[in-house]
Amino acid sequence: MVKTNYNAPLTFQLYLAAAFFFGTYGGRVCPMLSTLNVYEVISHCAVVFSFIFVVRHFILSTHPLIARNQHAKLDTLLFTAVSIPFAAYYNLQYDFTLDSNIKVLFGMALFGFLTGFILQLQSKLSQFDSLRKQQRFDFELSGQRQSMVKQMISMMIALLITLTTILTMVAVKDIYWLEQNPEQISNGLGKISFIKELVYIALVIGGYVVAIMVLWTRLMQKILFSQEHALLEVTQGKIAHRLPVFQHDELGSMACLTNQMLDSLQVSQDEIKTTRDVAIVSLSALAESRDNETGAHIMRTQEYVKVLAEYLSQLDQYRLLLTPNYIELLYKSAPLHDVGKVGVPDSVLLKPGKLTDEEFETMKGHAEIGAQALSIAEKQLGSSSFLRVAKEIALTHHEKWDGSGYPNQLSGEDIPLSGRLMALADVYDALISKRVYKPAFSHDKAKSIILEGNGKHFDPQVVDAFLAVEAQFQRIAHQYQDAQNIAA
Known part of the structure; x- marks a missing residue:
């Protein structure tokens, strides 16, 4: 003092x-x-x-x-x-x-x-x-x-x-x-x-x-x-904050004991977060090992989701949902959006050409496979916000705003916000990335395709957020680009 x-x-x-x-x-x-x-x-x-x-x-x-x-x-x-x-x-x-x-x-x-x-x-x-x-x-x-x-x-x-x-x-x-x-x-x-x-x-x-x-x-x-x-x-999730101790009296003693409790809680939370992050990396690496997509795709999509969520958190409609803690959950859970691809046969998953209708139906099953796998983990480990968000993203990131998506043909705000965010992030990255069946598109072309899907494929508010932060999308794409895989 x-x-x-x-x-x-x-x-x-x-x-x-x-x-x-x-x-x-x-x-x-x-x-x-x-x-x-x-x-x-x-x-x-x-x-x-x-x-x-x-x-x-x-x-x-x-x-x-x-x-x-x-x-x-x-x-x-x-x-x-x-x-x-x-x-x-x-x-x-x-x-x-x-x-x-x-x-x-x-x-x-x-x-x-x-x-x-x-x-x-x-x-x-x-x-x-x-x-x-x-x-x-x-x-x-x-x-x-x-x-x-x-x-x-x-x-x-x-x-x-x-x-x-x-x-x-x-x-x-x-x-x-x-x-x-x-x-x-x-x-x-x-x-x-x-x-x-x-x-x-x-x-x-x-x-x-x-x-x-x-x-x-x-x-x-x-x-x-x-x-x-x-x-x-x-x-509100800012667990690093501590109670001020003004003087050594009863209030100071209670504040100090509370701070000690928060220290222990933060250590435990850090251990849990470390375990969670290891599980995410392991699962996403497993999915990645069976897919033509790369680790850079995972990093880019989670960064896209984060900047979109941060922008939408400024709107009154989403301020209560998109707290810093929830945005972190979105960021950490995003890499598991395609974890269900581990259950897709190699003949379909690794096919170099265009999929047949039957093969595409098989491919579409990866959304439910991933959600079911995460549901099993949730039953074994107990419910947690991380597993809930990860399951939500895995199941709904291929749903479309007009109800023409899969697997459940959800439409509008029936699609969880996490799935709507990932839908745009996933499509944008697929458009600007090189695939065996197509070249990498430029940002402007990808942008025009997304605008065509405004109100059909994508939530209009998420599209508006994309337009507001498109410079950050370009920066992320450049920062995490695959070798010769991103359009100039």
């Missing part, structure tokens, strides 16, 4: 507020300070609180307690230390009684604690905003544990004890003062002064407590929101 910055303007404002409230109490509220006039109280408070601010600003601004974000402790000690000679001065100069001196000590200590706690919370808020802006959060625990719950309980206990002590001293002192000044009872001024003092103390202390609770709540909201945002990123 970075060092907390000293906030001079806020410190000055809070010290000024403490001086005002303390001086107002002594000069206008407390009924027994007849030996002091308003001018004397104000001048005394101005000198004392100015001295405190000078010490805090020029001597203690780089104190280790500030670096550790412990303003409340520092200000409580500072105010208490200064209150001792302040009370001694009143005792010697104005013959203050012991209980009046104790009120000065307690009052100063209380203002120091409240002022310091506000500075501490505001400093944490500023620090949090700075870390979030710079993206410099820690993701592991560091430093000594500081319980957030214990801090709040300690603050409330300290406030209750201090407030109870002050109110008790006020009550005892005022009762004693009224006994010594019975005329204040008869004319009703004593009762008014007593009530006024209690109300004033309650309002001032209550105002500080409300300010502290508002800052505390704001800090908790920021921390929880940042952690919630990180978890939302994880749920």
Whole structure:
């Protein structure tokens, strides 16, 4: 965690507020300070609180307690230390009684604690905003544990004890003062002064407590929101995200444990992905070994599918489906689109010339063969999004938008989007690739053929996506071209 910055303007404002409230109490509220006039109280408070601010600003601004974000402790000690000679001065100069001196000590200590706690919370808020802006959060625990719950309980206990002590001293002192000044009872001024003092103390202390609770709540909201945002990123497939650990407390501990769990989950997921990728490569290599098509065809088609999906993911219609995670599944599953060709006889699969109608019917069976093979794997290994998408692509990538495709004559949006994407990618690559029965076509000729199939063979939106990314198609074709197999 970075060092907390000293906030001079806020410190000055809070010290000024403490001086005002303390001086107002002594000069206008407390009924027994007849030996002091308003001018004397104000001048005394101005000198004392100015001295405190000078010490805090020029001597203690780089104190280790500030670096550790412990303003409340520092200000409580500072105010208490200064209150001792302040009370001694009143005792010697104005013959203050012991209980009046104790009120000065307690009052100063209380203002120091409240002022310091506000500075501490505001400093944490500023620090949090700075870390979030710079993206410099820690993701592991560091430093000594500081319980957030214990801090709040300690603050409330300290406030209750201090407030109870002050109110008790006020009550005892005022009762004693009224006994010594019975005329204040008869004319009703004593009762008014007593009530006024209690109300004033309650309002001032209550105002500080409300300010502290508002800052505390704001800090908790920021921390929880940042952690919630990180978890939302994880749920959307960005598993590399980690929860920020702002400080070593209960929230920090939970965030750290969650991060450890995500680390383990990512390791497991990486192992699963590696196993999946090995299976894909093995199966696609098996299909490739029996076919005239090459490994470059597999790489090109999966790249085509990816760029088409990425473009369509910008449309409202597909934004929910085409998440980064789903696009990755499409990309990884695409090489298995022709895995069913392993079940096609060599006499058909490797025939150098045009297929007869009967042979073509046999060839068309590869879509169902591939889907059945992947269904068997799904039954053995359990359902998974990868196997589902791979099976979907294998079964439907030869379906046509107008329903004239195979094996099930699906039409329109009854064809899964994965199959519609692969249909265009597969046809485009077949057109620009050299085959024993045809030369490699140019990009422009392949494009014109695809446009002829718009709304017949291909989904019109997929065709629109192809037109938008055709430059990327050309780049992919050039990057993964077979030797002398792609048209110039």
